[in-house]
Amino acid sequence: xxxxxxxxxxxxxxxxASIEGDSGILLPPNRFYDEESQRISNLIDEELRKESQRQxxxxxxxxxxxxxxQAESGKSTLQKQFQIYYASKTLDRERxxxxxVVHFNIIRAVKTILDEIDYELSxxxxxxxxxxxDPELNEPGPSSAxxxxxxxxxQRVKRPRQPSAAPGNAFRPSSTELETLSVxxxxxxxxxxxxxxLASELSGGVSFSRGLTGVFVRAGWQGLLQSNQGGRxxxxxxxxxxxxxxxxxxxxxxxxxxxxxxxxxxxxIQLRKLKLEExxxxxxxxxxxxxxxxxxxxxxxxLNVRLQTLGVIEHSFPINLGGTMYDWxxxxxxxxxxxxxxxxxxxxxxTAIIFLAPISAFDQYLDEDARTNRIDDSLQxxxxxxxxxxxxxxxxxxxxxxxxxxxxxxxxxIRVQKYITSYGSRPNKYDDVASYFxxxxxxxxxxxxxxxxxxxxxxTSMLDIKATQSIIVNVGxxxxxxxxxxxxxx
Numbered sequence: 001x002x003x004x005x006x007x008x009x010x011x012x013x014x015x016x017a018s019i020e021g022d023s024g025i026l027l028p029p030n031r032f033y034d035e036e037s038q039r040i041s042n043l044i045d046e047e048l049r050k051e052s053q054r055q056x057x058x059x060x061x062x063x064x065x066x067x068x069x070q071a072e073s074g075k076s077t078l079q080k081q082f083q084i085y086y087a088s089k090t091l092d093r094e095r096x097x098x099x100x101v102v103h104f105n106i107i108r109a110v111k112t113i114l115d116e117i118d119y120e121l122s123x124x125x126x127x128x129x130x131x132x133x134d135p136e137l138n139e140p141g142p143s144s145a146x147x148x149x150x151x152x153x154x155q156r157v158k159r160p161r162q163p164s165a166a167p168g169n170a171f172r173p174s175s176t177e178l179e180t181l182s183v184x185x186x187x188x189x190x191x192x193x194x195x196x197x198l199a200s201e202l203s204g205g206v207s208f209s210r211g212l213t214g215v216f217v218r219a220g221w222q223g224l225l226q227s228n229q230g231g232r233x234x235x236x237x238x239x240x241x242x243x244x245x246x247x248x249x250x251x252x253x254x255x256x257x258x259x260x261x262x263x264x265x266x267x268x269i270q271l272r273k274l275k276l277e278e279x280x281x282x283x284x285x286x287x288x289x290x291x292x293x294x295x296x297x298x299x300x301x302x303l304n305v306r307l308q309t310l311g312v313i314e315h316s317f318p319i320n321l322g323g324t325m326y327d328w329x330x331x332x333x334x335x336x337x338x339x340x341x342x343x344x345x346x347x348x349x350x351t352a353i354i355f356l357a358p359i360s361a362f363d364q365y366l367d368e369d370a371r372t373n374r375i376d377d378s379l380q381x382x383x384x385x386x387x388x389x390x391x392x393x394x395x396x397x398x399x400x401x402x403x404x405x406x407x408x409x410x411x412x413x414i415r416v417q418k419y420i421t422s423y424g425s426r427p428n429k430y431d432d433v434a435s436y437f438x439x440x441x442x443x444x445x446x447x448x449x450x451x452x453x454x455x456x457x458x459x460t461s462m463l464d465i466k467a468t469q470s471i472i473v474n475v476g477x478x479x480x481x482x483x484x485x486x487x488x489x490x
Contacts, residue, residue: 060487062327063319063480066346066394068385069356070377071308071335071367072278074401077462078356079315079332080303085469086317086328091302098297100242101305102283102290103249104198104215109280110256111192113265114185116274120171121178171271173264181264187255191248194241201241215307246293253291260284272414278405279304303463309334311342321480328476337368340381347390352479354397355382356460359437360405363419373419375437383444392451393486395479397458398441399471404461406430434459 067075083091173181202215249256259265268274282304283290290301297305315330331350333343361374382398385391407430410416416433417423426432438457445455456478458471 061325062329063351063483064329064331064346064349065352065354065479066331066333066343066350067354067356068333068343068381069335069358069401070374070381072361073335073356073358073378074399074460074462075332075335075356076307076309077303078354078399078468079330081462081465081468081472082317082328082330083315084299084465085472086319091299095297095302098302098305099295100198100202100245101215101307102297102301103242103245104195104202105277105279105304105306106249106256106283106287106290107191107195107198107245108214109276109284110188110259111195112276112280113259113268113274114188114192116268117181117185117264120268120273121173124170124172171264171267171273173267177262177264180258181262184255184259184262188252188259191245191252191256194245194248198241198245246295249287249291250293253287256284256287256291260287277306278402279306299465300463303465308336310339312346319476319480321477326480328480337366344390347388347394350391350394351483352395352397353385353391354399354475355385356399356401357382357437357441358402358405359400359434360402360409362406362416362433362437363409363414375420379440379444382441383448386445386448387450389450392453395456395482396445396449396453397456397475397479398445399458399460400434400437400441401460401462403430403434403459404463406433 067078069075080091199215265274282300286301289295309332311334313332315332317328317330319326319328331346333339333346357375357378359375361378364374366372366374366377386396410428410430410433415428416436417425417428423433423436426436438459442455442457449455456475458475460468460471462468
């Protein structure tokens with residue numbers, strides 16, 4: 001009779017077994033696994049549930065605001081104003097990275113002045129007196145159907161050549177002035193020669209086939225710039241082309257000053273033949289300070305700096321309202337026509353839209369389309385935003401921007417009716433002009449807004465820190481309070 005096989009009351013190496021009570025009954029080896037797996041699974045599910053709840057709560061406290069508008073409307077400057085008010089320490093850390101950008105703005109201005117002088121001297125017989133009578137220039141272009149010119153076929157935006165304040169008053173420097181200009185031009189050539197290479201370095205190598213020039217930045221450009229300079233930003237003199245530009249500007253500061261105050265340049269400005277960027281006079285007036293070897297940009301320098309945004313750049317600021325912290329996310333977008341398609345993916349969950357329209361641009365035209373008035377383009381773009389169904393839940397804020405520049409142009413005698421014929425014989429005064437543009441934008445909103453929402457409208461000058469930050473606080477709190485009401489946050 002075969003011997004009995006002993007039963008081992010232990011745990012095998014392959015599967016643990018357990019004994020129930022004192023019965024000696026060997027339970028299935030997977031029971032221990034089932035109980036332990038279930039316990040671990042429950043813990044994981046609980047953690048996932050808590051994490052999902054935390055993320056949901058964080059999203060409810062997340063306020064997404066898009067800054068929209070055409071190129072050069074003031075979007076990036078408004079973003080800096082938010083940063084100054086809510087995160088000034090981050091701006092302080094960024095100041096060294098703005099130094100080569102400020103230098104570039106001066107170099108670009110010097111290059112523009114010299115190029116315009118060369119052009120005027122090579123075209124001495126050009127006369128602007130026939131601007132209004134040129135039938136080709138008065139033909140309706142792509143903007144003729146815009147809101148400003150829709151009342152009749154004769155009320156259309158004109159595209160004059162560079163108009164002068166005194167038609168027929170030609171640019172004719174004296175022989176002494178020509179000699180001085182020649183000397184200054186020769187001495188400034190090494191500085192101007194750095195223009196393209198510095199722009200390329202600041203832009204991270206970005207270039208455009210259409211021949212566009214300038215500094216174009218994407219998200220993270222400051223970190224990339226510091227990396228390209230070997231981490232030297234903020235640690236003394238910068239390296240690379242930025243370092244060469246700083247040294248060249250230091251040695252050329254007196255020549256830059258002499259060019260800026262030269263009678264010939266003053267004459268070009270008087271005749272409105274010189275198209276400088278809006279911030280150029282500020283930097284040229286301050287070139288002695290900016291050219292110092294230990295120069296570090298101040299707040300006014302950073303606000304005045306001119307950069308062109310590529311794509312969408314996100315900025316995050318913590319905002320405390322009533323003891324609750326909100327994550328304010330600001331999206332600064334490229335405003336050129338070719339970049340506006342990049343806005344759409346951010347539309348669906350946007351909390352608010354802040355649309356900036358530069359009403360000082362009534363005498364300016366798009367770089368992408370020299371026949372389209374910039375005011376007309378702003379109105380058309382605002383119409384598109386108002387009628388976009390993806391944005392129907394977003395709060396809408398309209399900032400009619402650059403009122404300081406508008407006042408300066410009107411004071412200089414530049415007439416709105418010359419560029420926007422539908423303005424008619426209304427007084428060429430700030431209150432009348434501002435009311436006229438305000439009425440057009442409000443009419444677009446009234447007729448085209450997809451959800452009949454309220455429109456919050458402000459007249460702004462982004463370079464006025466005190467006034468702008470007062471608006472920022474009011475706008476920010478209004479947007480957050482409405483967001484709280486919609487999401488049920490308490």
